[in-house]
Amino acid sequence: MKEKQLLYAIGWVKDAYIEEMTQPGNRRRAGASRAGGCG
Amino acid sequence: MEEKQIIDLYFARSEQAIQETDRKYGSFCHQIAYNILFSHPDSEECVNDTYLKAWNVIPPKRPHPLKVFLGKITRNLALDRWDWNNAAKRGGGEVTASLEELWECVPSPMGLDQILERRELVKTLNAFLGRLPEESRKVFLRRYWNLSPVKEIASFYGLSESKVKMLLMRTRNALREYLEQEGVVV
Numbered sequence: 433m434k435e436k437q438l439l440y441a442i443g444w445v446k447d448a449y450i451e452e453m454t455q456p457g458n459r460r461r462a463g464a465s466r467a468g469g470c471g
Numbered sequence: 472m473e474e475k476q477i478i479d480l481y482f483a484r485s486e487q488a489i490q491e492t493d494r495k496y497g498s499f500c501h502q503i504a505y506n507i508l509f510s511h512p513d514s515e516e517c518v519n520d521t522y523l524k525a526w527n528v529i530p531p532k533r534p535h536p537l538k539v540f541l542g543k544i545t546r547n548l549a550l551d552r553w554d555w556n557n558a559a560k561r562g563g564g565e566v567t568a569s570l571e572e573l574w575e576c577v578p579s580p581m582g583l584d585q586i587l588e589r590r591e592l593v594k595t596l597n598a599f600l601g602r603l604p605e606e607s608r609k610v611f612l613r614r615y616w617n618l619s620p621v622k623e624i625a626s627f628y629g630l631s632e633s634k635v636k637m638l639l640m641r642t643r644n645a646l647r648e649y650l651e652q653e654g655v656v657v
Contacts, residue, residue: 435570435574436570437589438576438592439550439566439569439573439615440547440589441589441592441593442612442616443543443546443547443550443616445593445596445597445612445616446597446600447536449600449612450539450543450612450616451538451539452608452609452612453608453609453612453613453616453617454499454538455609456628456629457606457629457630
């Protein structure tokens with residue numbers, strides 16, 4: 433199953449990318465407003 | 472406790488290393504295993520096996536960042552266990568859905584096996600990820616490294632679920648194109 437190989441390979445990408453992934457995002461970006469959601 | 476202090480405990484062969492590892496990274500590892508296995512007891516075993524593996528390789532290894540090192544071990548152990556569970560028809564979690572989604576990225580039924588070894592594939596993936604905007608990269612890895620459900624990804628990054636789905640779809644399409652461009656096609 434080739435997609436499984438891909439899934440396993442994703443497990444070995446650079447540590448920096450994984451570390452980056454573990455950082456939560458800003459809940460609201462500057463300038464974003466409740467009424468003005470951009471979809 | 473800081474990562475360096477925890478590593479020092481491993482080097483001192485103090486069993487407190489395991490306790491501190493569990494305190495600091497236990498929930499992170501458990502969540503990875505649970506996303507894959509959908510079973511708390513199985514996830515708990517994977518996390519314990521992760522600690523055992525860490526205990527056996529530190530020293531001499533001094534991993535940094537420890538969190539990522541532990542997460543990688545947990546992910547692999549959980550995927551192996553998922554394989555075993557799945558063979559026994561007890562599979563579950565986000566793996567099946569992720570595999571179905573990733574199927575779209577595989578350009579050819581024979582491509583990955585024959586053309587690229589895993590190491591080369593990882594290199595290609597790293598190059599691909601390096602070209603992505605940070606947001607797309609984080610969402611992609613949260614889905615396919617962490618095996619998180621879309622809802623959790625949206626909540627974690629403060630995005631709408633539809634945006635997460637859109638980013639994932641675009642990134643999968645881009646990955647497929649990139650793999651084709653890199654010759655991952657028969």
